[in-house]
Amino acid sequence: MNSNARAAASALLLATILLLAGWLAGRTGADILPAESYAANPIDFVTRTEAMIAASQVGRTAEGMPVVRPPPGDVYVRVRRWEFSPALELAPGQTYRLHLLSEDVVHSAAIGDAEVLLEPNTVKVVTLKAPATGRVRIQCGEYCGLGHTKMIGSIEAVP
Ligand code: CUA
Numbered sequence: 716m717n718s719n720a721r722a723a724a725s726a727l728l729l730a731t732i733l734l735l736a737g738w739l740a741g742r743t744g745a746d747i748l749p750a751e752s753y754a755a756n757p758i759d760f761v762t763r764t765e766a767m768i769a770a771s772q773v774g775r776t777a778e779g780m781p782v783v784r785p786p787p788g789d790v791y792v793r794v795r796r797w798e799f800s801p802a803l804e805l806a807p808g809q810t811y812r813l814h815l816l817s818e819d820v821v822h823s824a825a826i827g828d829a830e831v832l833l834e835p836n837t838v839k840v841v842t843l844k845a846p847a848t849g850r851v852r853i854q855c856g857e858y859c860g861l862g863h864t865k866m867i868g869s870i871e872a873v874p
Contacts, residue, residue: 746827746843746844746846747826747827747828747829747841747842747843747844747851748829748841748842749829749830749831749839749840749841749842750812750840750841750842751840752837752838752839752840753837753838753840754836754837754838755816755836755837755838757816757818757836760791760793760814760816760838761793763791763814764791764792764793764800764801767783767785767790767791768781768783768801770785771783771784771785771786772801773804776802776869780798780800780801780802780869781800781801781802782801782802782803782804782869783801783802783803783804784803784804784805784806784873785803785805785811787806787809787810787811788811788812789811789812789814790803790811790812790813790814791814791816792813792814792815792816792868793816793818794815794816794817794818794822794824794833795817795818795819795822796819796820796859796860796862796866797855797859797860797861797862797863797865797866798866798868799815799824799853799866799867799868799869800868802868802869802870802871803868803869803870803871804871804872804873805843805845805851805870805871805872805873806845806872806873806874807845807846807847807848807872807873807874808844808845808847809844809845810842810843810844810845811842811843811844811845812840812841812842812843813826813840813841813842813843814838814839814840815831815833815838815839815840815841816833816836816837816838816839817833817834817835818835819835820835820859820860821833821834821835821857821859822855822857822859822866823855823856823857824839824841824853824854824855824856824868825852825853825854825855825856826841826843826851826852826853826870827843827851827852829841830856832857833857843870845872846872847872848872848874849871849872850869850870850871850872851870851871851872852870853867853868853869853870854866854867854868855867
C-alpha cells in the first residue's frame with residue numbers, strides 16, 4: 716500500500732468511527748444494545764424457550780401465541796416465518812437479555828432503534844431496558860418471503 720492509499724484508508728476509518736460515534740450519541744434513550752452472539756443447538760434453544768413459557772406464561776394473544784412475563788434477565792425468542800414467539804410483557808425499567816434464534820431463513824430483528832441480523836444457528840443477544848409504559852417495536856427488517864411485512868412481534872411494558 717502506498718502512502719496515499721494508507722492516508723485514504725486512515726481517513727475512511729476515521730470517518731467510520733465518527734459516524735458510529737454520532738450514531739451512538741443520537742440514539743434515543745440508548746436502552747437497547749446488541750450484545751454478543753453464540754452458536755446454538757436449536758433443540759437446546761427450544762427447550763429453554765419452552766421452559767420459560769411454562770414458568771412465565773400469563774395468557775395468549777388473539778392469534779394463539781403464548782404471552783409470557785419473564786423475570787428480568789435472560790429471555791428466549793424463537794424466530795421463524797413469520798413470527799417472533801412468544802409475545803413478551805416486561806416490567807417497566809427492568810433489564811432483559813433477549814436471545815433470538817432464527818429457525819428457518821435469514822431474518823432480522825429491528826427492536827426499537829437497534830437491528831440485528833438473524834442467521835439460522837446463531838443466537839443474537841440484545842439487551843433491552845423496558846420503557847416506563849407502552850410497546851417496544853419489534854419487526855423483521857430482512858426480506859424473508861410472503862409474510863415478511865407482517866412479521867411483527869409483541870413487546871409491551873406492563874406495570
Ligand atoms: Cu422475517 Cu422478514
